Amino acid sequence: MKYRDEYRDPVAAARLAEAIAGVVARPWTIMEVCGGQTHAIVRYGIDQLLPPEVTLIHGPGCPVCVTPVDYIDKAIEIAGRPGTILCSFGDMLRVPGSASDLQSARAGGGDVRVVYSPLDALEIARRNPEREVVFFAVGFETTAPANAMAAFQARRTGIANFSLLVSHVLVPPAMIAILESPANRVQAFLAAGHVCTIMGFEEYEPLARRYRVPIVVTGFEPLDILEGVYLCVRQLEAGRAEVENQYARSVQRSGNAAAQAMMTDVFRVVRRRWRGIGEIAESGLGLAEAYRAYDAEERFGPVGQRDADDGECIAGLVLCGERKPPECPAFGTRCTPEHPLGVTMVSSEGACAAYYRYRGVASVAAE
Amino acid sequence: MDDIAFSCPVPLPGDETIKLAHGGGGRATERLLNSIFRPALDGPELSRRHDGAHLDLNGPVAMTTDSHVVSPLVFPGGDIGSLAVNGTVNDLAMCGARPAFLSAAFILEEGLETALLARVVASMRAAALAAGVRVVTGDLKVVERGKADGLFITTTGVGTVVAPRAIGPQGVQPGDAVILSGDIGRHGIAIMAAREGLGFESGIESDCAPLSEPVLALLAAGVDVHCLRDLTRGGLAGGLVEIAETSGLSITIEEQVVAVSEPVAAACEVLGLDPFQVANEGRFLAFVPAAEAARAVDILRGYPVSAGAAIIGTVTAGVAGRVSSRGLIGGTRVLDMLSGEQLPRIC
Numbered sequence A: 001m002k003y004r005d006e007y008r009d010p011v012a013a014a015r016l017a018e019a020i021a022g023v024v025a026r027p028w029t030i031m032e033v034c035g036g037q038t039h040a041i042v043r044y045g046i047d048q049l050l051p052p053e054v055t056l057i058h059g060p061g062c063p064v065c066v067t068p069v070d071y072i073d074k075a076i077e078i079a080g081r082p083g084t085i086l087c088s089f090g091d092m093l094r095v096p097g098s099a100s101d102l103q104s105a106r107a108g109g110g111d112v113r114v115v116y117s118p119l120d121a122l123e124i125a126r127r128n129p130e131r132e133v134v135f136f137a138v139g140f141e142t143t144a145p146a147n148a149m150a151a152f153q154a155r156r157t158g159i160a161n162f163s164l165l166v167s168h169v170l171v172p173p174a175m176i177a178i179l180e181s182p183a184n185r186v187q188a189f190l191a192a193g194h195v196c197t198i199m200g201f202e203e204y205e206p207l208a209r210r211y212r213v214p215i216v217v218t219g220f221e222p223l224d225i226l227e228g229v230y231l232c233v234r235q236l237e238a239g240r241a242e243v244e245n246q247y248a249r250s251v252q253r254s255g256n257a258a259a260q261a262m263m264t265d266v267f268r269v270v271r272r273r274w275r276g277i278g279e280i281a282e283s284g285l286g287l288a289e290a291y292r293a294y295d296a297e298e299r300f301g302p303v304g305q306r307d308a309d310d311g312e313c314i315a316g317l318v319l320c321g322e323r324k325p326p327e328c329p330a331f332g333t334r335c336t337p338e339h340p341l342g343v344t345m346v347s348s349e350g351a352c353a354a355y356y357r358y359r360g361v362a363s364v365a366a367e
Numbered sequence B: 001m002d003d004i005a006f007s008c009p010v011p012l013p014g015d016e017t018i019k020l021a022h023g024g025g026g027r028a029t030e031r032l033l034n035s036i037f038r039p040a041l042d043g044p045e046l047s048r049r050h051d052g053a054h055l056d057l058n059g060p061v062a063m064t065t066d067s068h069v070v071s072p073l074v075f076p077g078g079d080i081g082s083l084a085v086n087g088t089v090n091d092l093a094m095c096g097a098r099p100a101f102l103s104a105a106f107i108l109e110e111g112l113e114t115a116l117l118a119r120v121v122a123s124m125r126a127a128a129l130a131a132g133v134r135v136v137t138g139d140l141k142v143v144e145r146g147k148a149d150g151l152f153i154t155t156t157g158v159g160t161v162v163a164p165r166a167i168g169p170q171g172v173q174p175g176d177a178v179i180l181s182g183d184i185g186r187h188g189i190a191i192m193a194a195r196e197g198l199g200f201e202s203g204i205e206s207d208c209a210p211l212s213e214p215v216l217a218l219l220a221a222g223v224d225v226h227c228l229r230d231l232t233r234g235g236l237a238g239g240l241v242e243i244a245e246t247s248g249l250s251i252t253i254e255e256q257v258v259a260v261s262e263p264v265a266a267a268c269e270v271l272g273l274d275p276f277q278v279a280n281e282g283r284f285l286a287f288v289p290a291a292e293a294a295r296a297v298d299i300l301r302g303y304p305v306s307a308g309a310a311i312i313g314t315v316t317a318g319v320a321g322r323v324s325s326r327g328l329i330g331g332t333r334v335l336d337m338l339s340g341e342q343l344p345r346i347c
Helices: A008-025 A035-044 A069-080 A102-107 A118-127 A144-157 A171-180 A191-199 A202-211 A222-238 A257-266 A291-293 A295-301 A317-319 A352-358 A362-367 B029-040 B080-094 B114-131 B187-196 B214-222 B236-247 B262-271 B288-300
Strands: A028-034 A054-061 A084-089 A112-114 A132-139 A162-169 A187-190 A213-218 A244-245 A267-274 A278-289 B061-069 B099-110 B133-143 B151-161 B176-180 B226-231 B250-254 B283-288 B311-316 B322-328 B333-336
Touching: A008 A222, A028 A035, A028 A171, A028 A222, A035 A054, A035 A187, A035 A222, A035 A352, A035 B333, A054 A171, A054 A222, A054 A317, A069 A084, A069 A102, A069 A132, A069 A162, A069 A295, A084 A118, A102 A112, A112 B288, A118 A144, A118 A162, A118 A191, A132 A144, A132 A295, A144 A162, A144 A257, A162 A267, A162 A291, A162 A295, A171 A187, A171 A202, A171 A278, A187 A191, A187 A222, A187 B187, A191 A213, A191 A257, A202 A213, A202 A244, A202 B322, A213 A222, A257 A267, A278 A291, A317 A352, A352 B333, A362 B226, B029 B114, B029 B133, B061 B080, B080 B099, B080 B114, B080 B151, B080 B214, B080 B226, B080 B283, B099 B214, B114 B133, B114 B151, B176 B288, B187 B262, B214 B283, B214 B288, B226 B236, B236 B250, B236 B283, B236 B322, B283 B288, B288 B311
Parallel strands: A028 A054, A028 A187, A084 A112, A084 A132, A132 A162, A187 A213, A213 A244, B099 B133, B250 B322
Antiparallel strands: A162 A278, A267 A278, B061 B151, B099 B151, B176 B283, B176 B311, B226 B283, B250 B311, B322 B333
16 A cells, blocks of 8 residues: 555565664663554564564553543443433443443443544534533544544534543653653653644653653654664664654644644643553643533533552553563453453553454463 | 346335334235245245245255344445345355255344335345345344344355365364455445444445355365355454364464455554454455465456455464464564454544
């Protein structure tokens, strides 16, 4: 396929792997921030092509993984109310709440609908004026502009039976939290290309300086990731700590101004709890004052504030790169995609699910 | 009846939608059978109007059954009627049998448009003609609105086994070549594209088709077919893992040899789906001795439905149940069955 196959070319991949082996002299640990990158790394076996000095660890960039349990519970509660329709992205449906998940809520008679775009949810609201339609707005900066657009359009066109249950999160505060953790092992980041397509990468420059950490904005295809790793290793070996843009075909330094303006109009920065990680200051987005009327929490009551207990699940450590999925005693035994103990085993972008799916339990155990 | 001149019967006035009375066994049922089912499906067995069919079959017989539920009922490249015929025809073909007779049991939801039912039954007729099978007995029930999703069809099929020895996962041997009959993922993506709420324009048609012709050709040519498996809900990955697990063997495939059409590949990229796990309704795997693989591929390529046949991998004694795929850039991954429902990801 044009515009895709050239980023999966085996000869070019081997050449990049050789280039990495050529510049590396010491062991380095690099974190890919985004779950989409984790998925590609495990799917294509990119880590198998790297020299032994380079260790990739998987970051927190899986939107469903970090959505707090209380929000899932709230979504389930809303879905169960007569007369409401809960619209969600597909991979939220299997994420376990404290007692159930949205799939079970649907089986129990709740009207839960999978949408590809928040504007589809708005359209459902327009067509069902007698029902309350709630869109479960989760994700990083990538999904925020489209979700903001849904709220903007609802207000502009006067669709009053539409609201958003918002649990948006932001990437840079999570990177800071990881860098400031005493257990941190990360020496360089592959920043998330899609997030930077929206936000640009100016906001990463102070991080690179302050924490002396190379940050390479990286795409999602195998050659993107290999090139991102190459640029990281080259900086690390040279003692540099800068922001570089591997994904220049999509990302500009200042990002997408129109998308950012839409986000600024509809959202404000808030404190946010991350599932498995805990509360991080100024790490999320909530609806701005002008959009309070479209806040599902205003209509259906506030989301709970309990700290989730995921039992023996170590998803938090996996999301911070402190453990790899196979290091969990429950991996592949008590925890599988059919019976997940934690969210990282559920989402296709979750590190545990990626290992389970593409490596298999037996081969992982043998590693 | 003239096969060519057949057209959808027009529903009688007052019968524009299905009502509970149509399943009551009385006059309304009779009217529905006479206006839609008999004109489309009648043959020597159905025309006897008896409780069952007398059939003549020589030698060992294969039998299979399948319930068909699909939303939407009509999709690009087919509908629940063609699916119900081809699904069962293909299961018989995978047993190394020549499909002969089908039964068809319909569960209709009150309120179903009669014209839609007529269209589906007409499509069953066309599919049965194309596959060389006859519907010889059937059943019809109507349930209250909300108790079914429009229309469910269960078909049971019988056919004469022509393979000289049993075809199945137990026949798979280390060293066997794995042949895939064509490109994958069309049916699943066509359905998703047509499904309400997931609207995107794809132009992709379901691959729904009967597979008996190429399979019978392999057997007629004397190819020593060890196992056949049609790829349905679980996609290519599901089919391979089932065979590996049942046979206790390992399968390695080469990812770049597996054909995925450009629109299907593009849709999978956008939706975050793995084409290896997307449903098919007109593709199958054949496990044959390596020495016969090239000849088998040549035979399959002689039929439109399997014109894209290719050798995609081999069977080894390795880890029982393990299916590995050597990827485009050289890394390998383990293929697994789909866990639960296939759900599109966030971004």
